[in-house]
Amino acid sequence: MADRPDSAAGQGSNKPSLSLHVPEPHYRPGDAVDFSHVDAGEAGREPRPDEACDPAEMRDLAYGLIRVLGDDDRAHGAWDPKLDADTLRTMLKNMAVTRAFDERMFRGQRQGKTSFYMKCTGEEATSISASMALASDDMVFPSYRQQGILLSRGYPMIEMINQIYSNRGDKLKGRQLPIMYSSREHSFFTISGNLATQTPQAVGWAMASAIKGDSRIAATWVGEGSTAEGDFHAACTFAAVYNAPVILNVVNNQWAISSFSGFAGGERTTFAARGLGHGIAALRVDGNDALACYAAERWAANRARANAGPTLIEFFTYRAEGHSTSDDPSGYRSAQEREEWPLGDPVMRLKRHLIALGEWDEERQETMDREAAEMVRATTKEAEANGILGHGLHHPFRTMFEDVFEELPWHLREQAEQAVKEREIKFPEGVPK
Amino acid sequence: MIEAINEALDVTMARDPDIVIMGEDVGYFGGVFRCTAGLQEKYGRTRVFDTPISECGIIAAAVGMGAYGLRPVPEIQFADYIYPGLDQLISEAARLRYRSAAEYIAPITVRTPFGGGIFGGQTHSQSPEAIFAHVSGLKTVIPSTPYDAKGLLIAAIEDNDPVIFFEPKRIYNGPFNGYYDKPAQPWKKHAASIVPEGHYTIPLGKARIVTEGEALTVLAYGTMVHVAEEVCRQKGVDAEILDLRTLVPLDIEAIEASVRKTGRCMIVHEATRTAGFGAELSALVTERCFYHLEAPVLRVTGFDTPYPHSLEWAYFPGPVRIGEAIDKILSE
Numbered sequence: 001m002a003d004r005p006d007s008a009a010g011q012g013s014n015k016p017s018l019s020l021h022v023p024e025p026h027y028r029p030g031d032a033v034d035f036s037h038v039d040a041g042e043a044g045r046e047p048r049p050d051e052a053c054d055p056a057e058m059r060d061l062a063y064g065l066i067r068v069l070g071d072d073d074r075a076h077g078a079w080d081p082k083l084d085a086d087t088l089r090t091m092l093k094n095m096a097v098t099r100a101f102d103e104r105m106f107r108g109q110r111q112g113k114t115s116f117y118m119k120c121t122g123e124e125a126t127s128i129s130a131s132m133a134l135a136s137d138d139m140v141f142p143s144y145r146q147q148g149i150l151l152s153r154g155y156p157m158i159e160m161i162n163q164i165y166s167n168r169g170d171k172l173k174g175r176q177l178p179i180m181y182s183s184r185e186h187s188f189f190t191i192s193g194n195l196a197t198q199t200p201q202a203v204g205w206a207m208a209s210a211i212k213g214d215s216r217i218a219a220t221w222v223g224e225g226s227t228a229e230g231d232f233h234a235a236c237t238f239a240a241v242y243n244a245p246v247i248l249n250v251v252n253n254q255w256a257i258s259s260f261s262g263f264a265g266g267e268r269t270t271f272a273a274r275g276l277g278h279g280i281a282a283l284r285v286d287g288n289d290a291l292a293c294y295a296a297e298r299w300a301a302n303r304a305r306a307n308a309g310p311t312l313i314e315f316f317t318y319r320a321e322g323h324s325t326s327d328d329p330s331g332y333r334s335a336q337e338r339e340e341w342p343l344g345d346p347v348m349r350l351k352r353h354l355i356a357l358g359e360w361d362e363e364r365q366e367t368m369d370r371e372a373a374e375m376v377r378a379t380t381k382e383a384e385a386n387g388i389l390g391h392g393l394h395h396p397f398r399t400m401f402e403d404v405f406e407e408l409p410w411h412l413r414e415q416a417e418q419a420v421k422e423r424e425i426k427f428p429e430g431v432p433k
Numbered sequence: 434m435i436e437a438i439n440e441a442l443d444v445t446m447a448r449d450p451d452i453v454i455m456g457e458d459v460g461y462f463g464g465v466f467r468c469t470a471g472l473q474e475k476y477g478r479t480r481v482f483d484t485p486i487s488e489c490g491i492i493a494a495a496v497g498m499g500a501y502g503l504r505p506v507p508e509i510q511f512a513d514y515i516y517p518g519l520d521q522l523i524s525e526a527a528r529l530r531y532r533s534a535a536e537y538i539a540p541i542t543v544r545t546p547f548g549g550g551i552f553g554g555q556t557h558s559q560s561p562e563a564i565f566a567h568v569s570g571l572k573t574v575i576p577s578t579p580y581d582a583k584g585l586l587i588a589a590i591e592d593n594d595p596v597i598f599f600e601p602k603r604i605y606n607g608p609f610n611g612y613y614d615k616p617a618q619p620w621k622k623h624a625a626s627i628v629p630e631g632h633y634t635i636p637l638g639k640a641r642i643v644t645e646g647e648a649l650t651v652l653a654y655g656t657m658v659h660v661a662e663e664v665c666r667q668k669g670v671d672a673e674i675l676d677l678r679t680l681v682p683l684d685i686e687a688i689e690a691s692v693r694k695t696g697r698c699m700i701v702h703e704a705t706r707t708a709g710f711g712a713e714l715s716a717l718v719t720e721r722c723f724y725h726l727e728a729p730v731l732r733v734t735g736f737d738t739p740y741p742h743s744l745e746w747a748y749f750p751g752p753v754r755i756g757e758a759i760d761k762i763l764s765e
Contacts, residue, residue, distance in 0.1 A: 139501075172534045182533040189500060190533035194524040200490050201525065204497025204505075211453060211479045211503070218497075230517070234490030241485055403531045404569050406538075406593045409638065409682035 023262030025333065033336035040286070040342050043070035044077025051299055052308040055281045062272040062282035065316060068291035069349050073356040081133075081295040085359040091132060091290055092354060093368060095124040095347045098148040100372040101157065104380055105164055109178075109325040113388040114164050116178045120145045122288070122320030122338075125346035126251045127221065128152050129290040130315070133297035134219060139209075141189040141202035141220035144179055145251065153186045157379045166394060167387035173395040173402075195226040199235035199248060206246035206304070207238070217304040219247040219297070224271050224314075225256020228264045236278040236312070245304035247297065248275070248312045251287065253319035258332040275312030287317030288343040290350040317343065397423055434620065435605050437579035437628045438468045438544070441586035442506065444632050446476050449504060452590060454481045456491060456508030456544075465510060466546060466605060488518035492543065496525050499539045506590055512547035512599060513556040519564070526595040527570030542589045542596045547575075548656050548703050549735075550603035550613065550749055554742040560655075560704035560735070565597045566680045566713065572596040572637055573680040577604065577658040578625030581678060584635030592637060601655035609656055610663035611751040640684035642691075646673035649762060650691040652714050653701040654678065657750065661701050664755045670763070680710055685717065692718050696727040697762045703750060706734040728765030731758045 027033050046066045049057060070076050083091075102119040109117040120127065127148035131140060140149055150160060162169035164178040172182060182190035189198060189205075202220035209216050222232060227250055239246050250271045254261050264271075275282030281303060285296045293315060300311035318341040322329045329335075354360035387393025401408060401416040408416070446452045454469055460483035463470030473481040484491050488509055495505035509515045515522070526539040549558030565573045572594050576582035582600070589596040603609050607619045620626035643662055648671040653661045658676045665672040673691050677684065692698045698718050700711040711732040718730050733750045741748050 141497075172532065175534070176532050180532070182536050184533075184536040190529065190537050192525060192528075192532070194520060197493065197521060197525050200493030200521075201497035201500065203490075204494030205501045206497075207494060208453075208498040208501035208503045211498075212501075230489055231493060231520070234485075234487045234493060237485050237487060238490045238494055403535045405572070405682075406530070410685055411682070 023260070023267055025260035025262065027334040027337060029330055029332065029334055031334045031336075033334050033340040035340050035342045038342050039065075041065050041067065043067040043289075044079070046077065046079065048078035048299070051303040052306060053281070055276055055279050058282055059276065062276050062284055063270055065284055065286055066292050066296055067286040067289050068295060069289045069353055073349070073352040075291055075353065079292060079295040081291055081298060083291070083294065085354065085357065087132075088350065088354055089360065091129055091294070092347070092350050092360075093372070094128045094132075094148060094152045095290075095350065096368055096372045097375070098124050098128060098151050099347060100369070100376045101147065101151065101160070104373075104376045105161070106325060108164070108380065113384070114166070114178050115389055116325055117164065118144055118179055118324045119321045120147060122345065123251060123253055123317050124148050125290040125293045125350070126249070126287045126315040126317055129293035130249060130297040131219070133294045134301055135216070137187050138216055138301070139187045139189065139202070139205050139218045141198040141205070141218060142191060143195070143198065143221050143223055143226070143251075144191055145223070146221050147179065147181070150181055150183065150186060150188055153188065155183050155186050155188070157376070158383050161380055161383035162386055165383060165386070165388045167383070167389070168393045168395055169383065169386035170395070173399045175400070196222050196229035196231040198222070199232050200238055202248075203235050203238045203242075203244045203246050203310075206244040206310075207242050210242070210245055215305065217245040217247070217301060219249060221249045221251060223256060224250055224252035224254075224261050224266060225259065225264045227271055227274065236274065236280060239310035240278045240280050243307070243309045245307070246310045247300040247304060248280070248310065249297070250312065250314045251317060252314050253287075253317050255319045255323070255329075255333065257323045257327060270314060272312060272314035281309060281311040282314075283311065284314045284316060286343055287315030288346040288349060290346055291353070434576070434579045434582045434600070435467055437583040438586055438600065439470060439472070440628065441583040441590070442469060442472060443475070445587055445590045446472065446480065448632065451503045452480070452506060453498065453503055454506050454508070455484050455495065457484055457486055457510050459483060459508050464508065466602065468544070468600075469508070488514055488516070489521055492518035492521035492526065495541045495543075496521060496529065496539050499541050500529070500537050504540050504590060506542045506544060509543060509545040511557050512545045512561055513559045515543070515545055515561065522565070522571065522595070522597070523568050527568050530594070531570060538593055539595045540593045542586070542592075542598050544586070544598045544600060546602035546605070547599040548601040548603055549740055549745065550609060550656060552742065552745055553740070555739045558740040560599075560702065562599060562680055563704060563708060563710045566710050570595065571681065573599070574637060574678065575599045575601065575654045575680065576678065577601065577655055577676050578623070579620055579628050580625045581635055581641065581676075583628050584633050585637070585678060587632065588634040588637050591634065596637070599655065603656045604659065608659045611660035611749075611755075612663070613746055635678070637679045638682040638684055639678065640687040641676040641678055642687070643674040643676050644672060646671040647695060648672060649697045649699060649759065650675065650688075650695045651699050651701060652677060652688065654680065655703070657701040657703060660751065661755055664752045664759065667752070668756060668759060670759055683717075685721070688714070688718065689721055692722040693725045696725050697765075698722075698726070698730045699733060699755075699758050699762055700730065701733045701750060701755060703735050705737045706732060707737050709734055728762045731762055733758045
């Protein structure tokens with residue numbers, strides 16, 4: 001600062017002092033919460049443009065909020081996907097199972113059965129309803145909070161638990177942190193710990209599908225916090241440049257661990273609006289409205305499939321629980337936020353809608369919830385027979401060295417022999433049970 | 434070497450419809466070094482295409498295409514500009530097979546010109562191979578002749594693992610012996626410029642014995658193979674020069690056999706010294722050939738500075754630096 005001797009507070013200058021803006025969330029622990037500044041708008045208000053429309057005509061949809069389910073629990077407006085009751089009940093069941101799964105796995109971590117878990121509570125519609133609007137062989141590139149997609153696509157729950165326990169049944173051979181699932185058979189891309197990397201990969205997959213003249217499309221999910229990564233910008237640019245058949249789903253759950261969406265640039269604009277800047281179709285959707293999530297994803301899928309280009313969807317929702325089992329949200333946000341969240345709970349809203357249609361009742365809901373919990377409990381027991389983390393029932397040491405390359409090179413062969421030798425030194429009488 | 438690379442791409446594209454080429458300026462224009470010239474015209478814009486200026490995007494899109502089932506050959510215009518794509522290479526391409534237990538693979542070959550000696554200054558001269566050799570799951574390949582360039586590139590493209598293919602741009606047009614003040618030689622006077630037509634491969638992980646000798650083993654790759662060869666020839670040293678060709682996986686057998694025979698080892702690379710690939714080579718030779726060594730293993734490398742512009746030939750590990758090291762090793 002040698003060139004500005006009087007720079008302190010701008011004294012001695014006739015120019016105004018600059019000041020740095022550091023975003024601060026509305027509410028901190030203990031604060032009373034008032035979400036009246038969140039303009040949710042009326043259900044059924046937003047128009048549904050043609051799927052081939054020009055992104056330049058979508059300004060209002062990128063700043064508005066597409067909602068179908070009204071306060072009267074009825075579906076309204078042009079975005080009503082008009083799903084039959086069976087599909088709605090399947091959707092509700094997928095949500096119930098996912099929620100029961102989250103509850104049990106979270107508890108399992110607390111009981112020391114595994115090292116780590118992440119819930120998606122409150123965000124079930126953004127994965128389950130959205131992915132149900134895709135074909136089963138459309139490729140999804142998820143982040144770590146879309147377990148609902150796997151459960152909706154019929155991936156065996158026991159494989160998920162085996163993976164979480166890193167046991168001898170784990171198809172990923174204990175190599176991956178819990179919840180970093182992978183299933184090629186279910187068109188579910190291998191989850192990476194590095195944020196947003198999957199977004200331009202999804203665009204590349206979609207480009208490949210287009211290069212080969214295929215009809216499959218790709219969809220990727222990313223949190224609003226991760227949209228700040230350079231990869232997300234690359235994804236948007238490539239998607240727009242090549243008119244890639246891809247859907248970029250941004251789950252805006254307001255929080256990236258402890259930092260609120262303002263630190264991802266959410267104070268002055270919407271995340272959907274970032275699509276418009278790239279020339280990408282953009283929709284902003286009530287992420288707790290299962291029908292709106294389904295309708296928006298279906299709109300984007302139709303657009304992509306018709307070679308009309310990519311879509312960016314912002315799902316406006318709320319991360320009801322902590323970031324992970326390693327996080328305590330009471331350290332940075334008001335506990336009241338969850339209760340006061342103006343868009344409610346996606347499971348409850350869908351349930352009330354089905355009841356309003358005369359297609360459901362509280363008794364059936366109770367039975368379904370109980371059965372979901374029982375199924376998760378039974379599957380957990382079954383998975384525990386394959387071992388839990390740290391109890392010795394893991395894959396053989398040698399497998400640690402496999403799949404680094406297609407074939408084992410000499411240096412990994414030597415290191416594998418070393419690992420086996422170390423085990424023999426450690427357990428001269430054989431590995432303890 | 435440019436023509437050999439172009440041929441390798443042409444041959445593999447003709448054989449495999451899943452190969453696509455992408456990168457900055459590689460399409461209509463044919464690449465800033467002409468390596469992809471004529472390919473877009475021949476194979477069409479959906480197989481050879483220009484990309485936005487985003488190394489992250491280029492590598493990431495290639496990873497996604499690989500997951501689909503294509504075999505992408507992305508180009509990074511200069512190795513100095515590969516860093517924005519590092520997360521995608523290190524965290525994604527290199528780990529895809531491992532983390533998915535082989536459900537997904539990244540059969541991609543990243544071509545990128547590297548190395549100095551062309552007055553490229555700080556950002557057109559770097560040799561970042563050690564960064565990649567350090568990453569489990571990546572293969573690193575560096576040819577030094579047109580014949581090897583074609584055979585290694587075809588092998589790299591056909592390999593199911595991600596490969597970083599460094600092309601020493603100083604020897605794109607002809608071998609370089611380190612005497613920058615002498616007229617440049619074109620490849621056509623060099624024996625290794627004879628490149629067979631059609632398809633052939635050189636296996637990854639196999640070194641090439643450039644000259645056989647008894648007095649000293651020289652481990653080199655890329656441009657430095659030619660510089661080391663010239664210095665040894667001039668000094669009349671009976672050196673066994675190994676062109677490593679592949680850094681990962683490394684041809685440890687060839688290295689061990691040679692050093693056990695000669696008892697002396699010099700390592701030559703353009704990259705900066707500290708934690709460069711020479712350190713790994715030196716450690717391996719010391720660990721595995723210690724009782725055969727008659728002199729300390731020496732490294733001749735670039736200095737631990739960014740690559741300078743005006744002082745290029747003071748930085749470059751040329752004949753004087755190599756000659757001094759040889760004298761020192763042989764005097765022990």
